[in-house]
Amino acid sequence: MSALTARSCSKGVSSLTRVPRADLKYGGQGLDFSHQIAMAEELGNITSLGISIAILLQTSMATPALERFGSEELKQRFLVPSIAGDFVACLGVSEPGAGSDVSNIKTRAVLQGGDYIINGSKMWTTSGSQADWMCLLANTSAGPAHLNKSLLCVPMNLAGIHVSRNIEKLGLHASDTVQVFFEDVRVPRQFLIGEEGQGFHYQMLQFQEERMSATALVLTPMANLIRQTADYARGRVLFNKPLLDNQVVHFRLAELATELESLRSLLYRAVGQYMRGLDVTKLVSMGKLKAGRLSREVTDSCLQYWGGAGYTHRALVSRLFRDLRITSIGGGADEVMLSIICKYMDTLPRTKSVK
Numbered sequence: 001m002s003a004l005t006a007r008s009c010s011k012g013v014s015s016l017t018r019v020p021r022a023d024l025k026y027g028g029q030g031l032d033f034s035h036q037i038a039m040a041e042e043l044g045n046i047t048s049l050g051i052s053i054a055i056l057l058q059t060s061m062a063t064p065a066l067e068r069f070g071s072e073e074l075k076q077r078f079l080v081p082s083i084a085g086d087f088v089a090c091l092g093v094s095e096p097g098a099g100s101d102v103s104n105i106k107t108r109a110v111l112q113g114g115d116y117i118i119n120g121s122k123m124w125t126t127s128g129s130q131a132d133w134m135c136l137l138a139n140t141s142a143g144p145a146h147l148n149k150s151l152l153c154v155p156m157n158l159a160g161i162h163v164s165r166n167i168e169k170l171g172l173h174a175s176d177t178v179q180v181f182f183e184d185v186r187v188p189r190q191f192l193i194g195e196e197g198q199g200f201h202y203q204m205l206q207f208q209e210e211r212m213s214a215t216a217l218v219l220t221p222m223a224n225l226i227r228q229t230a231d232y233a234r235g236r237v238l239f240n241k242p243l244l245d246n247q248v249v250h251f252r253l254a255e256l257a258t259e260l261e262s263l264r265s266l267l268y269r270a271v272g273q274y275m276r277g278l279d280v281t282k283l284v285s286m287g288k289l290k291a292g293r294l295s296r297e298v299t300d301s302c303l304q305y306w307g308g309a310g311y312t313h314r315a316l317v318s319r320l321f322r323d324l325r326i327t328s329i330g331g332g333a334d335e336v337m338l339s340i341i342c343k344y345m346d347t348l349p350r351t352k353s354v355k
């Protein structure tokens with residue numbers, strides 16, 4: 001994404017945040033965005049993060065664009081049952097050939113008469129085997145990559161939709177992940193979210209909420225793990241003294257706890273600015289980057305102190321080691337976050353290599 005595009009993608013933020021989150025009118029609680037972050041933090045207490053991610057996928061990843069830009073008819077049809085919990089939503093952005101490079105997706109939705117005809121496939125679709133509808137990003141014209149895409153609500157029971165078997169993953173075993181194929185799938189033109197050609201822009205905005213929620217989600221598991229590891233190390237006696245009495249161990253846990261609180265503060269700052277309508281792309285990207293990096297540090301360091309007990313499938317630390325690893329990959333890999341941060345760094349010289 002070019003610097004220009006990254007900035008233009010966030011220009012709509014101020015108008016967005018005025019929209020009450022999960023509007024009372026659609027069955028929501030009418031609360032502001034900070035409550036979604038509080039919820040994401042609380043969901044981190046579920047020790048099986050596949051469940052937390054499936055919930056956040058519904059509230060903070062697949063529905064924000066519909067809530068903001070969808071027509072009244074579309075909201076009644078897809079948002080209301082999703083908020084009520086009667087519909088499961090999924091998000092179709094990534095493809096086999098385009099994950100980090102969203103602009104390069106190949107799935108097409110071509111207008112024919114009153115319908116879009118969809119062909120292509122989506123990869124890594126969380127909740128895709130049970131979803132009632134997909135928030136789908138597709139190319140709707142042959143124009144420039146950032147202006148030729150649209151978001152569509154696609155019911156998952158339509159003829160021509162084929163769903164793969166569940167992909168076996170390193171972690172998040174409680175969450176299903178599939179590939180979805182579209183073969184001449186016909187959806188009415190009215191299922192378009194907002195304006196045609198604005199899909200990339202809408203998705204970049206949707207990503208901001210996804211990334212803040214993903215950052216919030218990892219805080220609690222990391223805090224719990226650091227505390228549990230300290231408890232374990234206090235009770236584990238090695239060489240005639242508790243493991244925790246080795247300063248190198250206690251200091252390391254203290255350092256990780258400090259990093260964690262710094263991340264929390266960065267997130268809260270981003271959330272506060274977002275709610276005031278400011279462009280938070282840089283802060284959000286920094287938070288997501290740090291969340292991925294720190295998740296890896298915390299789980300790896302803690303696992304070490306559990307010794308062999310940590311290297312078993314039943315141990316919480318080993319589950320978090322696997323489950324949290326996705327944070328550096330999903331919703332924009334660490335390197336994607338770094339390239340966004342680079343684009344927003346005023347100090348960087350504008351050379352040809354920095355696009």
Ligand SMILES: Cc1cc2nc3c(=O)[nH]c(=O)nc-3n(C[C@H](O)[C@H](O)[C@H](O)COP(=O)(O)OP(=O)(O)OC[C@H]3O[C@@H](n4cnc5c(N)ncnc54)[C@H](O)[C@@H]3O)c2cc1C
Nearest residue numbers: 091092093094098099100124125126329330331332333335
């Ligand atoms: C469990 C799981 C659930 C997911 N759920 C969904 C979902 O519900 N909906 C959806 O649309 N997608 C989903 N994804 C997809 C996820 O967002 C992508 O995996 C992610 O964006 C990375 O894309 P990729 O896997 O194609 O990796 P690639 O794009 O091939 O990237 C591979 C690696 O290259 C590196 N890299 C990327 N860009 C750069 C760069 N500029 N410079 C240097 N290195 C770089 C990164 O380390 C990256 O991990 C999910 C993925 C997983 C694993």
